[in-house]
Amino acid sequence: MVLNIYILSVVLLTFANGFAYFYFAVKIKRKYPDESQYLNSVVISILWFVAGISYPFFFPIDDQFRQFYHILGAQIICIYSYAVVLFLFVVQYIFRIWRHPEVKEERTIDNFLKKFNERNEKKLLDLNEKSHSISTDINRKLFHLIPPGVIIILWEFAIHFWADVFKQDELWGITEEEYGVWIIMTIGFTALMVFAILDYIRLSFMFEKRNAYHLMPKNLSGIFLKTLKRDEVYELAATAALILALLPIFFFPISVFAAAALISSIGDGAASLIGIKFGKRHFPKNSKKTITGYIAGFVVSFLTAFFVYSIFESSIPFIKIGILSFSGALVFLIVDLLDLKINDNILNPIFCGLLMGLLYYVI
Structure with missing residues (x-):
């Protein structure tokens, strides 16, 4: 573990x-109080502290070569990310709000809710049971694929291109694994800071004298319109929560991480969309979830994990791949059945990753 001034700055900001x-x-x-998902929000805040505590452990060695990356990473996360967002907000204010004062009156939470309700009322399958349309669900699942997808791509780039093709490990004095961890941590924590700022701006409508909701760019407001559920309008967005949930399992081999991350996005997407489209029998009876959705989620989770392990761990025994895949799918099914008040995007990657990670070393 390394805890120099640069890494400490990231920890404190987190x-x-x-x-x-x-x-x-x-x-x-x-x-x-009626809209709040307090327990879920508290868990997200705890995950921020877990992320801060975990950050130094991703960097086990400190020397002149690696310290350069520590400094650069801290600058990007703590300075450049905020500077870029601040610049965009200033430009937004000068060229949109200040020159067109009517825009400030248009960009309010009330108008957002009006558009949200109009959009969803046209597309809801069952107004009595759904708080969002099926198109919103599709957009959400696709959006949730981005964090794990980006991480896997960055890791593959570091291992197979940065070192093998460009030979940069020889130039910069660090291994491809160290570079992969560094670039993923830097981009991941930068994304966390940006999403946090956007959350603070979006939820500033709660403060009458400090309401900055009008600074939210129209394009970003449109993304929230397409991806938020009705009960999430007054809540912290799930995007940061998903990234935070992925961080603890990044200590495991990349195959375990990728399997858990994709189960939480692809498996969850299959359970939700197939359940909505084809599900008839609800379980429990007063639940919105269907038996068809449970089965679809389990099967797709198993196949997803099996495919991931076959790609990343082609040398391990077939039976081990099957056990790891089954365990991940089983945890996903249990979390889905329990239907806890904590977001599945938090529970699935953590618990799927923990069980598969433990079995990976035990079997």
Whole structure:
């Protein structure tokens, strides 16, 4: 573990966001008690602290070559990410808000909710049971594929191109695995900071004197319109939560990480979409989830994990791949059946990754 001033700055900034998320969780619960998902928000704030504690452990060695990356990573995460977002907000204010004051009156949470309701009311399959349309569900699942997809692509780039093709490991004095971890951590934590800022701006409508909701660009507001559920309008967005949930399992081999991450996105997507489209029998009876959805989620999760292990771990025994895949799919099914108040995007990658990771070393 390395804990120099540069890595410490990232840790402290991550902790600060953990406190901020907890503050927003309490504020939302007090102001919108019927809309609040307090337990879920508290878990997300805890994951911020877990991320901060974990960050130094991703960098086990400290020397002149690696310290360059520590400095660069800290600058990107703590300075450049905020500078870019601040610049975009300033440009947004000068060229849109200041020159066109009517835009500020248009960009309000009330108008957002009006558009949200109009969009979903036209597409809902069952107004009594759904708080969002099937197109919203599709957009959400595709959006949730982005974090694990980007991480896997970056890892493959570091292992097979940065070192094997470009021979940069010889130039910069660090291994391809170290570079892969560094670039994934840097981009991942930068994305976390950006998503956190957007969450603070989006939820600033709760503060009458500090409402900055109008600074939210129209394109970003459109993305929220397409991906949020009705009960998430007053909540911290799930995107940061998904990235935070992926961080603890990144300590496991990349095959375990990829399997758990894709189960949480592809498996969950299959369970939701197939359940909505073809499900008839609900279980439990008062639940929105269907038996068809459970089966689809389990089968797709198993096949997804099996495919991932076959690609990344082609040398391990066939039976081990089957056991790992089955265990991940089984955990996914159990989490789906329990239907806890904590978001599945948090529970699935963590618990699927933990069980598959333990079995990976035991079997």
